Structures are given as C-alpha cells and as structure tokens.
Amino acid sequence: MPVENIDIDALKAKALIYRKEILEIVTSAGCGHPGGSLSAVEILLSLYEYKIRHNPQDPKWSDRDRVIISKGHITPAVYVTLANSGYFSKEELKNFRKLGSVLQGHVVTKVPGVEFNTGSLGHGLSVANGLALGAKMLKKDFNIYCLMGDGEIQEGSVWEAAMTAAHYKLDNVCAIVDYNKVQENGPVEEIKGLEPLADKWKSFGWEVREVIGHNFKQLFGALDDFGKIKDKPFVIIAHTIKGKGVSFMEGDRNWHGKAPNLEQLKEALKELEG
Amino acid sequence: MSQKIPTRDGFGHELVELGKTNNKIVMVSADLEDATRAEYFKNAYPQRFFSVGIAEQDMVGTAAGLSLLGFTVFINSFAVFLTNRAYDMIRMDLCYNNCNVKIICSHGGLTVGEDGASAQCLEDFAIMRVLPNMKVVCPADELEARKATRAFAQTFGPMYMRTSRAALPVITKPEDVFEIGKANVLREGKDVSIIACGVMVSESLSAANILAKENIDARVINMHTIKPIDAEIIIKSAQETQAIVTAEEHQINGGLGSAVAEVIVKKCPAPMEMVAVNDSFGETGTPEQLLQKFHLKDVDIVDAVKKAIKRKNKI
Numbered sequence: 001m002p003v004e005n006i007d008i009d010a011l012k013a014k015a016l017i018y019r020k021e022i023l024e025i026v027t028s029a030g031c032g033h034p035g036g037s038l039s040a041v042e043i044l045l046s047l048y049e050y051k052i053r054h055n056p057q058d059p060k061w062s063d064r065d066r067v068i069i070s071k072g073h074i075t076p077a078v079y080v081t082l083a084n085s086g087y088f089s090k091e092e093l094k095n096f097r098k099l100g101s102v103l104q105g106h107v108v109t110k111v112p113g114v115e116f117n118t119g120s121l122g123h124g125l126s127v128a129n130g131l132a133l134g135a136k137m138l139k140k141d142f143n144i145y146c147l148m149g150d151g152e153i154q155e156g157s158v159w160e161a162a163m164t165a166a167h168y169k170l171d172n173v174c175a176i177v178d179y180n181k182v183q184e185n186g187p188v189e190e191i192k193g194l195e196p197l198a199d200k201w202k203s204f205g206w207e208v209r210e211v212i213g214h215n216f217k218q219l220f221g222a223l224d225d226f227g228k229i230k231d232k233p234f235v236i237i238a239h240t241i242k243g244k245g246v247s248f249m250e251g252d253r254n255w256h257g258k259a260p261n262l263e264q265l266k267e268a269l270k271e272l273e274g
Numbered sequence: 275m276s277q278k279i280p281t282r283d284g285f286g287h288e289l290v291e292l293g294k295t296n297n298k299i300v301m302v303s304a305d306l307e308d309a310t311r312a313e314y315f316k317n318a319y320p321q322r323f324f325s326v327g328i329a330e331q332d333m334v335g336t337a338a339g340l341s342l343l344g345f346t347v348f349i350n351s352f353a354v355f356l357t358n359r360a361y362d363m364i365r366m367d368l369c370y371n372n373c374n375v376k377i378i379c380s381h382g383g384l385t386v387g388e389d390g391a392s393a394q395c396l397e398d399f400a401i402m403r404v405l406p407n408m409k410v411v412c413p414a415d416e417l418e419a420r421k422a423t424r425a426f427a428q429t430f431g432p433m434y435m436r437t438s439r440a441a442l443p444v445i446t447k448p449e450d451v452f453e454i455g456k457a458n459v460l461r462e463g464k465d466v467s468i469i470a471c472g473v474m475v476s477e478s479l480s481a482a483n484i485l486a487k488e489n490i491d492a493r494v495i496n497m498h499t500i501k502p503i504d505a506e507i508i509i510k511s512a513q514e515t516q517a518i519v520t521a522e523e524h525q526i527n528g529g530l531g532s533a534v535a536e537v538i539v540k541k542c543p544a545p546m547e548m549v550a551v552n553d554s555f556g557e558t559g560t561p562e563q564l565l566q567k568f569h570l571k572d573v574d575i576v577d578a579v580k581k582a583i584k585r586k587n588k589i
Contacts, residue, residue, distance in 0.1 A: 131343065
C-alpha cells in the first residue's frame, strides 16, 4: 500500500488497543513479558498492517512473507497482533499462558501466523537466513523479517548469522532490532553495551537504517528502503522505549518479565486512555 | 573382514547417489566437510551446498530455515563441535520445531585417535537421545552407513548419525535390511547377548569367536539405532539368554548401555554389564592403542560376558 494512503491516526488507535490488550492478557495470566511487548507494538503494526505480504485466512500460503520472532518472549504483543490481524479469534487471548492453550508462554507454530518456535535468544537470524537462501534457490520473491531484542544481540550466534547474511548477499532478509535499551537485569549499556550499534552492523556488511520505533512514518520509510537495496542484508535499528505508554513501566527493568496486578492494570489502562 | 573403510566414506558416497534423484537434498556446512566426507556432495552439487564458516550454531539455524521450505537438509561436523557446542540450536531449532534436518557427525569416539580428548566425542548418544523427536543412529560399517544415509533422506524429522574416522571392517551384508529402530542379529547364541553399535560391533563378533572356544555361545546384536531403541529384541534376548552385555565407544553413562538398561530394568531384569569409557576423557594415541587402554577391545567384552554369566540366577 502506498504510504500516503495509510491512515496513521487509525494505526495509532490500533496501537492503543494493542497496548491495552497486552496488559490485560499479561494481568490475566499473572505472568509474561510486558516491557518488550509494549516497545514492539508499532514495529509489529508496521509489519502486519503495512509491509508484509500475507493472508490471515491462509497462514501457510507459500508466497507469504515470513516474520521470525527471535525475541520469542514477547508473546503478548505477537498474539495480540495476530489475533487482531485475523489469524485466530480474539476470544482465545484470554487463554494466554494457560494449560492446554495454543498460546504458549513463548511463541509456537501451533498459533496460526507464527512461523517458528523460539524462546531461547539468538536463534532467529540464522533461521531467517536459511529461509532466505531457500527462497533464492526456489526463485521465490517473498521476504523474511526477523525481529530481535537489543539484549538478544549480545548472543554471539547473532553475529555468526550476521556474517552469513552478508556473505550470501541476502537482500531478502530484513532484521529489526527493538532497541529499547533495557534488558532483564538493567540498562543494556551498563550490562554489556552495544554501541556503536549501527557501525557494528555496517562493518558486518549490512545496510542500516535508524528510526524512532514508535513513529509509523519513520518505520514505513525504513521498511520501504528495504527491497530497494540489492545484494546486502538490511537492518532497522528501531529506537524504542521499554514499557512504552505506561509511565510506571517505561525504562524500568522490573517490567521485563512481570505482570501487573489488577490495581496496576487499572492505573495503566487509565493512563493509556488518557 | 578383509576390507576396512571408515563409515564417514559410506555417508559421503551415498549422499551423492541420493542427490542424483532427490533435488530437495541440500547441505549446510561449517568448514569440516573435507573430514566428514560431506565434500563429495559439495563437489557434486555446489549449487546445493552452503558453508557458514566455522559457526556450528549458525549452521543448525540456517539448516532449520531451509527445511521450512521443504528441503531435506544435511549438516555435518565433528561430533564434539556440533552436538556439544550447538546443543541449544539442536534442541530448539531442530527438535522443538521438528525440522527435517539430518545431523551427520564424524569423529565420534576414541578411534578419532591422535587428535586427543578435545576431538573425541564420548557424549553424543546421551545428549542426543534425550531430545524429543530426535533419532540416533551409529552404523557399524561403511555398508550400513550407506543404508542409514538413505533411510535418513527418506524419513522425516531431526536425526543424528555418528560416523567414524577410523577404517572399520565391513561386517554387514548387502542383503541385510536396515530399518531405523530395528536391530540386526549378526550371530545367534544362547548363553549371553552382546548388544553393540559402531566400532564395537566388530569387536563383539571377535569376542564371540573367543568365547566360542570356551564353549560360551554368544548372541551378537548390532543395535545401530540407539533411539528409538529396539525394545522387542532386548526383551527377547534377555529372556532367551538371561545375560546382557552392551558395548559402545561412549561414556558409560547415558549412552547405548543406559538405553538398553532402561528396557531391561522395566521389562525383563537380567544380569547386565556395560563395556564403555568409564567416565573419563580420552587422550592421544592410535585408535588401536586407545581401544586397548580404555578397555574397549574384544577381550574386555569377553571379561564382561563372563561377569554377566556368573551373575545369572542371582537376580
């Protein structure tokens, strides 16, 4: 869809709904990962509402673009996105993290729309590369998107994969780093800094774009540049805020993997509704 | 037993054969394809071969991604590097996702030889067989390695095969049927059952010959598949011979002996002895010297058989 035809206000309204539903299902489950889910809302919306070629009625369509959720713990955001996109009934969301539900704690392919089971960090980019190599062999023109966390890219396997993508000139791979600056035990820069992050990717042979990861126009612009660049893999470093939208969660590591109680949920929803 | 060939050669040659008719077979490699004989495939089908450099974790993930598009993906390395270093990727990407990826690892066991302990994998059966969805195979000779490679290509799901660097005598016959999970009785016997895999199958046959001279009639079973283990033949043999000896080029904990013991304990208690490496690392030496030093020779199997037979009727 041409970018000028996109109703940004409608997307912002959706982002608000997603954030509320993320908090509701995490509260209902009593556990989960709200921080990195709230930071990734606009990224996921940009992919599923704007960029990717997909058909929620036919999740296994062979020509679909593939989205690998390498930060597999952000199930609240992923499941809310997929349910709202029409992959499965929103009714199912209430079973998140419950015994017997398809909505497992970390993403699983039992959920329509999920491409790969993840949860251990540093796996997704290699898998994306494999899909990309295969797509080229089969002369298929679908693209592969890989959403990673910032703390995740401290894993060495990510950089093994980064070298492979550049070596094989995988211009059908778009990595997105949700750079929310906070990991489980504190600020990323204190624990093991990533900077200069853009230079790292550049030196590994990647085309880099940096955007504000909550700004739809910037995200669309970067996503549209991907595809124009030939013979190089493409990475979007999306600067985001962990816990975005809820002031008592923003930038606080304690909300990486903890559910709000009912009172906190009420307070958060009130703030989101403004 | 005149001819001796490493099982890795059987894998290498057979995959080239399979590639002729199956263009869905592709390979991801981590710079040891020369040693594992995967390079035969690389040379025959360069367009279906991808090296990721010395990056085993990346090799597994890349293979998983390729398999999602319907490819049958073979990966290879030394057993230590792939099964140990990339374990999380094998567990998550291949087993949890049930990907159609075949792990072929050479340099299993002490018979790696002079490279020493760092290269001698003695843990792979144990750590591979505990993974759901995984199948684990260790062929006894080159001929069987060929059949196992064919079975791998024809069967969906993650699988692990350990091949040898050392040249092994060809002890199976072309007409022997190879079925994953179905052991082969190589020699009938009524006094004891020796259950072995890989290198230790020929040692077991040799042990049976020694035992025959002492009027001990040993059955020899080639348990080429460690998972799923052939429980039926274990139960039958325990009932008929009342004594079991396992033999493997692996740590004594967790491998073939343990897999057999799990069946014996639950279904048919019988005296059992295990011939294996006794919870230690290997070292530098020739394959033959190492088998002797670590008590994995035919004579060691003979001793174990006698111990097991002595314990008969005491359980």
